[in-house]
Amino acid sequence: MPDNNNKELTLSAPLSGPVLTLANVPDPVFASGAMGDGIAIDPLNDTLYAPCAGVVMHVARTGHAITLRADNGAELLLHLGLDTVELQGEGFAVLVEEGAHVANGQALLRYDVDKVALQCKSLVSLLILTNSEEFQARPITLKSVKVGDPLLHIVRRVTQEVASEIEISGIEVHGHIRIAHRGGLHARPAALIRQTAQGFQSKSQLHFSGKSASCDSLIGLMSLAVGEQQEVKVSSHGPDAQAALQALLQALSTALAEDSHAAAAPTPITAPQRPAEKGVLHGVCAAPGLVAGPLFRLNAISLPVDAGNHDPEQQRQALDAALSHVRSDIEQTLALARKQRNTDEQAIFAAHLALLEDPALLDAAAQSITCGSAATQAWSESIDAQCAVLQQLGSPLLAERANDLRDLKQRVLRALLGETWHYEIPHGAIVAAHELTPSDLLHLSQQGVGGLCMAAGGATSHVAILARGKGLPCLVALSSALLEQQQESVVLDADGGRLELTPSSQRLADVQQALLEQQQRRALQQSQAHGNALTLDGVHIEVAANVASSAEAADALANGADGVGLLRTEFLFVDRHTAPDQQEQRQAYQAVLDAMGDKPVIIRTIDVGGDKQLDYLPLPAEANPVLGLRGIRLAQVRPELLDQQLRALLSVSPLSRCRILLPMVTEVDELLHIRQRLDALCAELRVTDRPELGVMIEVPAAALLAEQLAEHADFLSIGTNDLSQYTLAMDRDHAGLASRVDALHPALLRLIAQTCAGAAVHQRWVGVCGALASDPLATPVLIGLGVRELSVSPLQIGEIKDRVRHLDASACQRLSHDLLKLRSAAAVRQACQQHWPLS
Structure with missing residues (x-):
């Protein structure tokens, strides 16, 4: 042979x-x-x-x-x-x-x-x-x-000599793809591309508009200035080039799942032109709010004069030690962000970690050190050079991302100089700076500052994202005039884009009074949060909480929640390499029930797939993930996952307080199949006290079939976030459309009304667990359409209960049905303000 x-x-x-x-x-x-x-x-x-x-x-x-x-x-x-x-x-x-x-x-x-x-x-x-x-x-x-x-x-x-030859002359493959990431290839998507490329032996590059960049370099990728939906060429060269190419094409064509605030269109980094106003600086609102307080100037770190002729080896060791120190700090920040499930901080500081290892920065600094520069000077110059590249690209978004580089510049310089973040800032102060960095903001929020204002910066910067998450009013693009101010007390009106430099004593008093009244109103609402929410004509509205862990459930109970209206069980399945077993799931669900005292808990079965991927549950790449394999559809393909989860849920005690909610149901047969499976498991486990089974109404088909679904379900819960995007055919994460995805659109209200009417035929109750439930302006509309449970963020329970107590359910019903005839969400909001003004 x-x-x-x-x-x-x-x-x-x-x-x-x-x-x-x-x-x-x-x-x-x-x-x-x-x-x-x-x-x-x-x-x-x-x-x-x-x-x-x-x-x-x-x-x-x-x-x-x-x-x-x-x-x-x-x-x-x-x-x-x-x-x-x-x-x-x-x-x-x-x-x-x-x-x-x-x-x-x-x-x-x-x-x-x-x-x-x-x-x-x-x-x-x-x-x-x-x-x-x-x-x-x-x-x-x-x-x-x-x-x-x-x-x-x-x-x-083959032998090592031949192997090296093959690696050098290995095959090269290439492909073309349009960038799906919002805002193009800025820091976070670039970090994803780098991470993907590093999983292969082959070397890969991106090519755009006559320029090329290694996929190993975040800065190189960002410097290409590739915008959303622009086409790039990807090339891979090496032993696993084909696999690397396919993985990169998929990563480039799949948008990151980011929160809606990141979807805002980039705001120019100059303030809009307004009439000159004495004693007022105008800027761009990066985070809303009104606050008064002393102005505190925060200066950037300054370097000692460098005489040159340093020992390169000593300087290299010093830089390596400083980089290691900063890397450790960032990893601790990331660990805390993961523990607190703060996705914004995770994404931002994961990109910082990748930038810290970027060859474009490290090589430039190493070259300067070899030429005799101090590590401080070499690092500073390498950062400045890359910032200049990003700022000259003509993209406001990439110019803002240069701030992340300046953050790393300051952190590494502090480590090299043996300095710490040492500012002692008065409580409630309004901090002024040329430009704050993400790590600055974390320190400032811990010191209890009242607000932030910057001469530069942008409304879509990472600092702006963090400020919104921390609830800190923030103005950017106030110009260099900000840094010349010495005023003791100012008023920061972020909503109005104004920094009032010379407020009168009456103005200061008015702002303080407004803040005091707001605090008192919240304190009163909180003091009454544990009571029932009854309308003026005696209709009881259950105000529950959306939570993702037993700790959040405990907070919800402390804030007066009538129960858990939505427990997102994905927290058990993400950020790990293997699925949780039945015992781990049971303990987690039991912990939530225990944390809620004697209150009911609605637990949604796992809703992954589409844009929510698990490492150990690979799913096919999909052109339209939100229309693909997710929610209950995944359970049909992988029934063992849902069966294990149902077994865990049937093991909690008391089962009478546990309600099970099914996501992404579109037809009655799906519900019947799960109910039959639940019945079989109850028989197998000899469970007689069966939990209630509900359906999420988050696609139009489910709303239109509400009457048929209610015949076999114990309750219905409306997920207005997904229902909005499916009804309006607008991706709620799309940069240009996010502001138009409004759940008070008359079409959405008609579906909610139909859901409530269908449920009423079979005497089933309807709740809302989407973001609309947390909007006080929407509370009277939802009550008027027949909703009897609102599941909101734990901090809003007192506010929503207070809102309910000032409403007449009969009047809400009469007026809400008139809103269905209006032409737009804006018209509905205007009518709500007229009928039920917010105090």
């Missing part, structure tokens, strides 16, 4: 489904590569096929795994599912025998998808090259595949 041992081999996909790298397999043995190189597939079919021609070396006694020897000598383990050996062959039917010759694409085994999925740890299946010391596996694709699609190249390993 001919010697085929050096022949390259292309393996075809033995299963259909999303492809995973071994690192993403939820099993430490396979993920570590201990069994060999390879790839994984999360299967969507029920038959395993031969990836190539070869001989069957071994068939597992339990039928869950088969080993083939390919014609070129590569030995391939095909392992269906994880921990499936424990099934002892149940659900598997082997179609070949040991010693048999099989053809490429020949069926090897079949399995009962439902039976195996319900009993094994995961259906994720492996194709492992067990003699990896002799052969190398090179992925062809990391996208979803169908049986027979090209999946891996298998080549014999």
